[in-house]
Amino acid sequence: MVDDKLRTPGAVRDAERWTAHNYHPLPVVISSAEGAWLTDVDGRRYLDFLAGYSALNFGHRHPQLIAAAHAQLDRLTLTSRAFIHDQFADFCRELAELCGKDLVLPMNTGAEAVETGIKVARKWGYQVKGVPAGQANIVVAEGNFHGRTTTIVSFSTDEDARADFGPYTPGFTVVPYGDLAALTAAIDENTVAVLLEPIQGEQGVVVPPEGYLPGVRQVCTERDVLFIADEIQSGLGRTGATFACDHEGVVPDMYLLGKALGGGIVPVSAVAANADVLGVLKPGQHGSTFGGNPLACAVATEVVRLLATGEFQRRSAELGERLRAGLEGLVGKGLVEVRVRGLWAGLDIDPALMSGREACERLAARGVLAKDTHGSTIRLAPPLVITEEEIDLAVTQLAEVLAG
Template sequence: MIEDMLRTPDAVRDAERYTAHNYHPLPVVISSAEGAWLTDVDGRRYLDCLAGYSALNFGHRHPKLIDAAHAQLDKLTLTSRAFIHDQFADFCRELAELCGKDLVLPMNTGAEAVETGIKVARKWGYQVKGVTPGQANIVVAEGNFHGRTTTIVSFSTDEDARADFGPYTPGFTIVPYGDLAALADAIDENTVAVLLEPIQGEQGVVVPPEDYLPGVRRVCTERNVLFIADEIQSGLGRTGATFACEHEGVVPDMYLLGKALGGGIVPVSAVAANADVLGVLKPGQHGSTFGGNPLACAVATEVVRLLATGEFQRRSAELGARLHAGLQSLIGKGLVAVRGRGLWAGLDIDPALMSGREACERLAERGVLAKDTHGSTIRLAPPLVITEEEIDHAVAQLAAVLAG
């Protein structure tokens, strides 16, 4: 078993002893990384096929991002939003331009971006749409994952994420993902927004029907409801486009961004929308001590500039086609289904063969790191700097694991 590989298990034991068990990590202790590769404390190398749940889209320690961080560390790291610093305007302007929106509101974590989006949608509903005070509701999808705050888990359908954290926040209506008719039926006069992941990541990289997102956009427009796209995992190049919504030619009213926006160096998130939406916020109504700090802005601006070239979106599309072709060849050979887009894949393993956890343990033994979800499903999301040879290597190791 994988435990037998470890010559230095003390770090694993100490992690188990001194930390709350809110994660169940593989017993691999990483000490350094570069590009698509990780190295553990014993010098063993692993191909990273998770990329920090898409937080590391540009790989580990991308030179331009590291240089931006180092340069900013020598100058200024925090002022709070009580003042304006010299990195702030460039970041907000360039991200707004990338998104095609008027305004950006910087925060830190993805969950903060989601909470911000919820607050803005409610305030927009009361001030602009004229919703009855205190009655705003937001339509969300089954199988969603938007974070783990008490408000967000209130509309989760994952009992591991939700159970025993009540009382729950009201104001959300849950409908089946991909069911446009159910979504339309759930909208009433007090609905202020529809909040969706264009592709459901935690659920197993579930891609909705081709006509779903365009239908959501149409219904939201017809019913005067905001369409909020949670692109925290799916955005910023992961699927072969800047945003996953682009594949269907859809533009939401609000983007929620995070993970890769911080370049794998600092937590950075943001809400992007036009002035008629984000403009409802006035001074003192929302904020963050660290949101939009100089270090975060310096790194995130460089992230936006990397994306502006289109290089990483093209790599994701081209290399993603190679990845999915390799994975499709394993259907019937241990895999029962493959889903995804770009360099993002959800794989359903024959449950009679092994669980997703067992598959990830065996992959780790072979030097490939991935993450299981929901029983026999595993997710692959390698950094966008991965090469063709490395993709072929990952697929070959998976094939070997499935063959036993």
């Protein structure tokens, strides 16, 4: 590292010069990473407390995942779904078994998984439930974040995500998150699905009231409506269980998965459901050139095998309690409220002290990277390979930031 010739400012300027400003990143330029640590172009090291919005649950460059990617790169990377490749069946079978479902439909991004879930639910509604053509509706929640396609932002309540992208796709009813009575009242004879995040990540790791998810499961069963759980951020070990729904013993009709499924190496998403739901799709009705490609399947199969041991779920649960204890000790000392489930936390900072953005900038200066969400709220989502000492380090740095 050469102090008088730091590369970061110039790299930041170049990024701002040549890219659309759809993000407002912290002024940090990362060049390498391993485990829970990142290194910038000037040699500074940072503790990663964002983990790629939960896409890096297993840390940066997990050896088992990197080995799987390297091995597959030497053999085969893409065939399209016009042919079957030798990684496909194992991935689909092992993921289906992890989810307790009959079938898996691989895609690429989380938004693609959500779009796929919407299409499948509508088709199921017309072909199985008997909803009149063009009348299907889906109930969703305020504060949701399911992606950024034109259909998905049509039912967003975040004006930054939604404004000026209309005309909007009809067929969605928005109700308050956590309000079972409002959700029940919104379901009518043409409702085909309820689409929810079991924990709202983008909103600030908002955990619904106890009993809400079981109530949603019950009303969906009673009213012949699919319960679709968007576990793209909350799933795959993040919350101390394989799925966030597991904490209340709830099994949805459909899981939407992504982010960590690709191990932080390639984009991988999937829809998992039983044959009576996913079986409504026939050849030519939905697809993806890159969905389920050999490289993606090789990496994602190793991800599923890591989860099948239960090690990462246990780490998240145990270390999450240490994180909770540390953060709750800061309530009244700059934090107004803390919400923690496993290694996932939402922190509301006293807005009189600073904004979430200011807090993240100050944390970055102290070697910890996190991300603000709305106003004075920030999220913490360290890789599940983090250690007790690293959690304590991050909490100490946060305390120093709050103390000014």
